[in-house]
Amino acid sequence: MNDPRKQAAGGAPDIVIAARGLTRRYGDAAAVDAIDFDIARGEVFGLLGPNGAGKTTTILMMLGLTEISSGSIGVLGFDPAREPLKVKERVGYLPDAVGFYDQLTAWENLAYTARLMGLSRAERARRIDAALARVGLGGVADKRVATFSRGMRQRLGLAEIIVKRAEIAILDEPTTGLDPQATLEFLALIGELKAEGVTVLLSSHLLDQVQRICDRAALFQGGRVVLMGSVPELSVQVLGAGFAVEVEAEGVGIARRLAMIPGVTQVETLAPDRFRMTAERDVRPDAARAVVAVDGSLRRLSVDEPSLEAIYARYFQAQGDGGVRHAA
């Protein structure tokens, strides 16, 4: 077994989760079919895909909560099938639609899991108070969870991960069913975790959220990872190019000048003074320079960032056109 920590010492990126040919079969059907991925420390990694695509099964295999049919997965250098306790000591998990013991208070619920984590009494009290305050539940610590809204339960689940001081936080559909305000608050909390260096694995089918906070994403379909990378990378793969830059400027020969910028694949002339460029990267600075170089007057420069929504829609559209390969 290769130890990712040794790789880190060698200067390579510190890989905290490494899956190789990971497969989970139920009878003949493969819920997860030979997937490979690496997740680096401190990254926010999104798992996307329709329901039943294998996201939750992959997560459960990382925690040793379901059997691995073949292949391997290493979490922080441990094998979850053989050393699940070591993995679960270091990884926090917020399940899809998390539940708590309704008859207990928020504090008591966290105290129970903190005892299962093996924390001492003083340490428990300290960490729980701090975690509840941080997720904004300090005022309702002694209220029974039965009275909590869904957003509060999700935040309580996140507080549990904070109490654990997890190196990796796995969040399964954390914002499904939350109102927009609660969603924003929750995403801000995830951002704080990232800032502390926690690796976050986020499964979701709410694409704009994933796009807002994820460094990289993997698109699951029929148990396979069909696309993986950062949003710009994905858009290059699927849409052909990532950025559409619109330039509104007057001047002579601007279109020709714009087309010469490296990375630009196409320039459309929408109006005599409006141009639309398709590019692999954000070419706004180059476009501005190009306009200035021909002595043109630049009036507007805007970029349509690639949207995961468009990538997702386009990908599944293409799949539909090309015949359904992974019919589920």
Place this chain on the structure above:
Amino acid sequence: MRREGSPVRGLGTVFVKELADHTSSVRMLMLELLILFTALAALYEAITSLRQNTAEDPFLLLRLFTIDQAPLPSFVAVLGFLIPLMAIGLGFDAVNSEHNRRTLSRILAQPIYRDALLMGKYLAALATIGISLAALWLLVIGLGLIFLGVPPGGEEIARSLVFLVVAIFYAGVWLSLAMLLSIVFRSPATAALVSLGIWLFLTVLWPMLAPAIAQAVAPPDPRYALLGLSDPATSIWTQELQRLSPNDLFGEAMLAVLSPTTRTLGPVFLDQLRGAVMGAPLPFGESMMIAWPQTVGLVAGTIILFAFGYVLFQRQEVRA
């Protein structure tokens, strides 16, 4: 592939939490009140009946447990009937409620094995029953002292303690069954209905069905019938079949332990009784020997049912 780490890690935490849940739950309170009042009624009848007869019996305290005054059954019979109800009440939603509250995957994501969760729940429920039964036992001894005024002898205490231990194992069988069903059925209502169905079948219907099946398996010889006797083969079949029910095992074990004059639990031939002083009590050790197979049967039933549940729970998917 061996897994690493201790399977009992977290067991104590689960045990304490579940015990606290049980002892503070309304459900447990109702079950305790039910058992307390029924048992007190049986006890009251036993005491009135004993005070009318003079205290010639050397095992007066034990008579408290076994004497029955129509229409009420004896204290032991009441417990034999109600202990399963208590065990089922504590076990039928042990695992499926964790699924339904969606707490299971969150708890199992903590550094514990499933073993700890299942064992902790089982032991906590058994401890709850044990505490209730011990309290009831003390109550019987105390009431006996107050109303009969005869201090219990050492052997009586020993025999009644054996009663307590066997009763806890008897509860263990039903608890294992209820927890097994709570693993099999995702809905607590289904699990409760199926466990109660099995309980009613084994306590009410099986004692009636067993003789019928025995007659079919070993039809009685008409010559015995002419003499007005029952065929030994049929009797043995009847008894063996009845022993499949934990209630019967508990009843037989209690008969041997609490009635020291019991010499055998099965049919005997007259020549086997040659030389026996009828009505003379057996020593403690001999009574234990008679009750031993029944006790082992109850322990074995507990372990087998728990093992089934354990295997199923280990293989179960945690996702809701």
